[in-house]
Amino acid sequence: MADSFIKRIELAIRRWYNTQVGSQGEPVIVDAPRQAISPAVVRRVLLLRQDRIGDVIVSTPIIKALRAQFPTARIDMVLSTNNIAVRQAVEQWVDGVHVFRKSIPSLLLLRRRLRRQRYDLVIDLMDNASSTSALLISGARAPFAIGVDKVNRGVYTHVVPLADQSTVHIVDRIARLTWPLGFAIGGEDIRLEFPLTDEQRRSAELIMCRSEGEMILAVNISGSDDHRMYPEAKMIEVLCLVREVCDENASSRVGMRIMSAPAHAQMAQRIGEVCGITVVESQSSYAQFAACIAASDMLLTPDTSAVHVAAAHGVASVVLFSQDARGLLPWTPYKAPCWPCVTSSGALEAIDPMEIVAAVKAMLQSTTNGNRPVA
Numbered sequence: 001m002a003d004s005f006i007k008r009i010e011l012a013i014r015r016w017y018n019t020q021v022g023s024q025g026e027p028v029i030v031d032a033p034r035q036a037i038s039p040a041v042v043r044r045v046l047l048l049r050q051d052r053i054g055d056v057i058v059s060t061p062i063i064k065a066l067r068a069q070f071p072t073a074r075i076d077m078v079l080s081t082n083n084i085a086v087r088q089a090v091e092q093w094v095d096g097v098h099v100f101r102k103s104i105p106s107l108l109l110l111r112r113r114l115r116r117q118r119y120d121l122v123i124d125l126m127d128n129a130s131s132t133s134a135l136l137i138s139g140a141r142a143p144f145a146i147g148v149d150k151v152n153r154g155v156y157t158h159v160v161p162l163a164d165q166s167t168v169h170i171v172d173r174i175a176r177l178t179w180p181l182g183f184a185i186g187g188e189d190i191r192l193e194f195p196l197t198d199e200q201r202r203s204a205e206l207i208m209c210r211s212e213g214e215m216i217l218a219v220n221i222s223g224s225d226d227h228r229m230y231p232e233a234k235m236i237e238v239l240c241l242v243r244e245v246c247d248e249n250a251s252s253r254v255g256m257r258i259m260s261a262p263a264h265a266q267m268a269q270r271i272g273e274v275c276g277i278t279v280v281e282s283q284s285s286y287a288q289f290a291a292c293i294a295a296s297d298m299l300l301t302p303d304t305s306a307v308h309v310a311a312a313h314g315v316a317s318v319v320l321f322s323q324d325a326r327g328l329l330p331w332t333p334y335k336a337p338c339w340p341c342v343t344s345s346g347a348l349e350a351i352d353p354m355e356i357v358a359a360v361k362a363m364l365q366s367t368t369n370g371n372r373p374v375a
Contacts, residue, residue: 029159029161031179033183034180044074044120044121050083052082053085054331060194061171062185063093077097078098084097088196088286111139111140114139117140122140129150148174148177170331194294196291204295207283215253215368216255216296216297217298218280218293219300220260227346230349238357242300298363299318308334315336316367318359319339320348322345341359
């Protein structure tokens with residue numbers, strides 16, 4: 001109860017700060033691609049993405065596009081202790097990474113470090129108002145800062161309009177951040193990526209242990225917190241029914257593999273034993289976890305970071321979403337086949353097991369018939 005009260009106070013202070021920052025300046029609004037900032041001044045760029053793992057993965061299209069547009073510029077990125085595990089997803093396009101740690105001394109030290117780098121441009125990849133982003137931008141003291149138009153708009157020199165969060169995917173929303181630089185990305189230029197090494201791919205093939213002619217349905221039981229996980233008893237109910245569906249479909253050999261984060265390894269073992277499904281050993285790195293998803297044909301998951309990895313590698317998915325109370329569009333996999341199961345009641349446990357089974361059946365039918373899956 002006390003923790004909840006403290007959290008509400010913290011959020012109230014952050015909202016107050018963002019409002020104060022928002023009124024301190026009037027940025028240039030760029031509502032279409034035009035060279036509001038000359039490419040000639042862009043020599044050192046800082047990208048801000050200090051939130052969750054999935055947020056980094058959905059940012060890969062714009063990061064790749066910025067590297068292509070500014071091949072000789074130095075591009076650095078701020079990640080955090082929450083998402084540094086997916087550094088591999090972006091490191092081929094960035095030169096350096098700063099790690100944000102959630103403490104006042106760490107924040108002050110990072111602000112000082114950014115100021116010494118003398119960045120010409122800061123791009124905030126978050127489309128929600130972030131007091132941390134505002135503090136990092138003011139600390140960096142770059143001549144130019146680009147962000148999405150929101151309550152803390154005064155911290156930026158240039159903003160792009162905030163697209164409708166209930167209908168426009170997050171990938172397309174943040175893609176607009178290139179507009180002040182005079183170019184736009186779209187079509188085939190926008191797709192998620194999670195580069196893997198050959199060694200990681202070979203290791204994943206051994207871990208997933210695909211037999212000849214077998215298609216693999218990977219089941220990730222882990223979420224970033226309890227709110228983003230499906231209850232163990234209900235997951236057992238779902239997987240027992242899905243296994244029956246797979247066994248009945250003799251014409252298509254589908255093998256199931258249960259995956260989890262190390263913290264949920266014991267739960268995975270219990271589920272596997274009850275359902276009679278192979279449990280994959282928890283991976284010590286997120287990149288190897290991602291490689292195991294890439295080595296699968298289908299994915300069932302309650303965790304959106306895993307589904308973005310699946311999208312990056314064209315893996316069909318059934319995803320469990322808790323719909324935001326404000327009506328925000330769920331972060332469904334971008335340009336990849338998906339059968340979402342969505343609840344607006346808060347925790348994922350509100351989703352009926354039979355709804356999930358029906359979605360998996362539809363995915364199996366589409367994926368195992370030899371055609372390109374279409375959700």
